[in-house]
Amino acid sequence: MAGRQALKVYLDLMSQPCRAVLIFLKDNKIPHTVEHIAIRKGQQKTPEFTKLNPMQKVPVLEDNGFVLTESDAILKYLATTYNVPDHWYPKLPEKRARVDEYTAWHHANTRLHAATVFWLEVLLPLMTGQPTNPAKLEKALSDLDGTLDKLENMFLKRQPFLCSDDISLADLLAVCELMQPLGSGRDVLKNRPNLLSWRSRVQSALSDSFDEAHAIVYRLREKFTAKL
Amino acid sequence: MSLEIYLDLFSQPCRSVYIFTKKNNIQFDHKKITLFDGSQYGEEFGKINVLRKLPAIKYGDFCLAESVAIMMYLAEKFHTPDHWYPADLQKRARVNEYLSWQHSSIRIHGSRILWFNLLIPKAMGVEVPKEKIDNAVEDFDGSLKLFEMKFLQDKPFIVGDQISLADLVAVVEIMQPVGAGMDVFENRPKLKAWKDRVREEIGAELFDEAHQALLSLQEDVKTMDPKKMDPLKPKVLKYFLS
Numbered sequence: 378m379a380g381r382q383a384l385k386v387y388l389d390l391m392s393q394p395c396r397a398v399l400i401f402l403k404d405n406k407i408p409h410t411v412e413h414i415a416i417r418k419g420q421q422k423t424p425e426f427t428k429l430n431p432m433q434k435v436p437v438l439e440d441n442g443f444v445l446t447e448s449d450a451i452l453k454y455l456a457t458t459y460n461v462p463d464h465w466y467p468k469l470p471e472k473r474a475r476v477d478e479y480t481a482w483h484h485a486n487t488r489l490h491a492a493t494v495f496w497l498e499v500l501l502p503l504m505t506g507q508p509t510n511p512a513k514l515e516k517a518l519s520d521l522d523g524t525l526d527k528l529e530n531m532f533l534k535r536q537p538f539l540c541s542d543d544i545s546l547a548d549l550l551a552v553c554e555l556m557q558p559l560g561s562g563r564d565v566l567k568n569r570p571n572l573l574s575w576r577s578r579v580q581s582a583l584s585d586s587f588d589e590a591h592a593i594v595y596r597l598r599e600k601f602t603a604k605l
Numbered sequence: 606m607s608l609e610i611y612l613d614l615f616s617q618p619c620r621s622v623y624i625f626t627k628k629n630n631i632q633f634d635h636k637k638i639t640l641f642d643g644s645q646y647g648e649e650f651g652k653i654n655v656l657r658k659l660p661a662i663k664y665g666d667f668c669l670a671e672s673v674a675i676m677m678y679l680a681e682k683f684h685t686p687d688h689w690y691p692a693d694l695q696k697r698a699r700v701n702e703y704l705s706w707q708h709s710s711i712r713i714h715g716s717r718i719l720w721f722n723l724l725i726p727k728a729m730g731v732e733v734p735k736e737k738i739d740n741a742v743e744d745f746d747g748s749l750k751l752f753e754m755k756f757l758q759d760k761p762f763i764v765g766d767q768i769s770l771a772d773l774v775a776v777v778e779i780m781q782p783v784g785a786g787m788d789v790f791e792n793r794p795k796l797k798a799w800k801d802r803v804r805e806e807i808g809a810e811l812f813d814e815a816h817q818a819l820l821s822l823q824e825d826v827k828t829m830d831p832k833k834m835d836p837l838k839p840k841v842l843k844y845f846l847s
Contacts, residue, residue, distance in 0.1 A: 477674035484708035
């Protein structure tokens with residue numbers, strides 16, 4: 378299309394949903410440019426960024442003047458606008474509904490509980506200089522455990538990926554959240570062979586783009602565990 | 606092929622599915638589940654939805670949970686008018702954007718107010734610390750400000766000139782604290798005007814019918830057997846108060 382510029386995405390790779398968006402773009406070879414926004418430096422609060430997104434959050438997508446927030450909306454927009462393999466967000470209503478079901482459930486479950494563990498173990502201590510509150514961490518880990526039980530017993534019960542036989546947006550969003558606690562050296566899937574297998578399958582399906590996006594998490598893990 | 610929909614109209618996402626199907630004249634078998642009775646834990650319902658959450662549908666052999674997914678699916682299968690979930694990808698993305706954001710904001714904060722201000726103290730007989738109540742109200746207020754600033758702006762509806770799934774999901778969640786006696790629309794003229802428009806588009810009768818259970822909750826709780834909610838108590842207290 379004449380005059381159409383490539384997509385622009387505003388990302389902080391420390392953010393789980395940002396990683397999901399970047400991996401999707403790279404894996405599907407969708408032309409894009411990345412503007413890095415460092416949340417830890419407050420770059421989401423600049424006047425320019427605030428004009429773009431008054432919510433002061435990442436990720437943000439800009440497609441020739443169309444500005445979109447919320448990673449699941451962004452991923453669904455990309456999957457339907459560009460010619461990507463059907464398995465990401467299937468056209469068949471019954472298959473698509475399964476992905477929509479997971480992406481809805483994800484917010485108050487996988488995202489909330491994995492992020493809370495990371496918040497308590499890494500971000501809050503970094504920000505306040507106080508050690509992690511053990512009672513709160515225990516509760517957060519217990520809540521996450523409940524979510525992991527549901528992932529195993531419901532979504533992954535009869536199939537290799539969360540919504541079907543093949544990887545979809547659901548697996549991408551979930552895996553990025555479940556990688557986050559690794560920043561403190563904690564592998565939340567450690568004692569769960571089914572989930573470990575699922576994560577391997579997802580990593581294989583995504584190859585380079587997965588590790589590239591997660592480099593920041595691996596670096597954080599090194600720094601964090603070196604301190605102990 | 607029969608469509609079964611499992612609902613308890615006390616629940617916000619059940620109301621949005623109920624309103625959507627009725628408004629679009631989608632025929633369904635209304636299976637009533639009373640959440641306060643714990644009937645979502647029965648064997649029968651477990652076959653429909655392992656997570657034991659409402660709403661849930663069974664269309665032929667196909668089972669589905671999550672109100673947002675349900676409505677997107679029904680919109681497609683029953684060819685509802687385009688404005689509900691537009692085919693235009695950018696308009697659709699706007700609907701998805703709201704539906705995504707609301708999970709961690711308005712939905713959580715609105716729910717908390719009903720539980721903290723009414724159900725936990727009056728139906729369960731457990732006192733809720735004032736700080737928690739004040740925080741819930743403050744958080745809800747913050748969400749409403751963001752809603753008006755980012756999603757509504759100066760448009761009649763969230764996506765523009767016409768009502769969509771975004772408005773429907775928003776209105777049922779924003780109504781929830783009204784069940785606890787909170788006047789959500791006081792001092793919020795823009796929000797009130799939007800709510801009135803949404804109610805009119807849906808049809809005042811349908812809107813009011815769907816909200817009847819919620820709005821009579823304050824009265825119902827007065828005559829409710831205090832032991833009724835005992836089975837739910839541990840879960841609820843752990844979820845909301847720990």
